[in-house]
Amino acid sequence: MDLGARLEELRESGLHRRLRLVESPQGPEVQLDGRAVLLLCSNDYLGLADHSHVRRAAADAAMSWGTGAGASRLVSGSMTIHAELERALAEFEGKPAALLFGSGYLANSGVVSALAGRGEVVFSDELNHASIIDGCRLSRAETFVYRHADTEHLEWGLRRAGERAALIVTDGVFSMDGNVAPLAEIAELSGRHGCRLMVDEAHATGALGPGGRGSVAEAGLEQHVDVVMGTLGKALGSYGAYVCGSERLKEYLVNTCRPLIFSTAPPPPAVAAARRALEFLVARPNRVERLAANAEALREALRAEGLRVGDSRTQIVPVIVGEAAEATALSEAALERGVFAQAIRPPTVPPGTSRLRLTAMATHRVKDLRRAARELGGAARELGIAGGRVEEMQAGSAATGPLERAA
Ligand SMILES: Cc1ncc(COP(=O)(O)O)c(C=O)c1O
Structure with missing residues (x-):
């Protein structure tokens, strides 16, 4: 396999990935590339990794x-x-x-x-x-x-x-x-x-x-x-x-x-x-309740910004964008504004449904979640990103067999 050619292909299709360096424990805010940013993409939902x-x-x-x-x-x-x-x-x-x-x-x-x-x-x-x-x-x-x-x-x-x-x-x-x-x-x-x-x-x-x-x-x-x-x-x-x-x-x-x-x-x-x-x-099951309340506050604030939020009722709040390059651009623009929200692209999600996968944590402050939504809304407007093609989320599958092909 020609590794260089494959990497170039990934770059050209907006699917290239790189590791970012976080210089602090997981938390509502982290140090990223030398500065403090709001963290909206960690699965440390209850804030226990640094408890x-x-x-x-x-x-x-x-x-x-x-x-x-x-x-x-x-x-x-x-x-x-x-x-x-x-x-x-x-x-x-x-x-x-x-x-x-x-x-x-x-x-x-x-x-x-x-x-x-x-x-x-x-x-x-x-x-x-x-x-x-x-x-x-x-x-x-x-x-x-x-x-x-x-x-x-x-x-x-x-x-x-x-x-x-x-x-x-x-x-x-x-x-x-x-x-x-x-x-x-x-x-x-x-x-x-x-x-x-x-x-x-x-x-x-x-x-x-x-x-x-x-x-x-x-x-x-x-x-x-x-x-x-x-x-x-x-x-x-x-x-x-x-x-x-x-x-x-x-x-x-x-x-x-x-x-x-x-x-x-x-x-x-x-x-x-x-x-x-x-x-x-x-x-302390109340942390679970706080997580749910934070997720709801985040969802509401994103909707108020006109962003296209999927139909989740949990702490995972996808902002559907559409094309991989647009999702990457929105993620970069959000980071410029102090919000770390990772772009998720194919093959992790089906083509046409690239998104920012936002996650609430029980330890976020509601005012920070609202600020994050405002920044994301501002970045999306600046980039002219309206939202993705949600209906295509039903498309695509990663494994098939004869039964599936017959369907
Ligand atoms: C639904 C689901 N199952 C399994 C895993 C894998 O878990 P781990 O990160 O512990 O390997 C993940 C991780 O992202 C996941 O999202």
């Missing part, structure tokens, strides 16, 4: 447990702090068992590929996270990519697949749109068709449902969802991920799930930080 109790727990764990787990959970890396966090997470999710993973990417790619195989069919929402898409690819099962949140399309696929239907997998809260999956209908279909259901709560844990227990708990479906996956690196302010389900599921994954078997266990400071963050969340 003194959470930092202290990580520091204490580093002193008493060391900095690394040393090996895979199955070799020498499974420590009592891993088991304690798993117990706490299982209780939090209302499930018999939990299993820690190095990251959400590893959990999704590993669990999806462990739960479906050749000759079977996985059903995946077209806007699911890349880690789920990669899990589908790794599974070697046929993947039926159903239209976004379209339960009729899903049902059509389930009927066609019959006995081969192995797994339905969906984001609970969609990462780039902030909308919530129609979980009650999906759970009903999974029950009726005898097909396992997995929900990715990466953006729902700590943000949605009673006490931040996620979209599954909000819908009262704890008993109807077989596999709940959540991350420790977002609202819980640490790093890593977990999967909750039955004891048998856990035993099966310990024996078959490659990212668990062949990757080093999460480091003790990250585990201890997540444990402390979880305790904090359980003790």
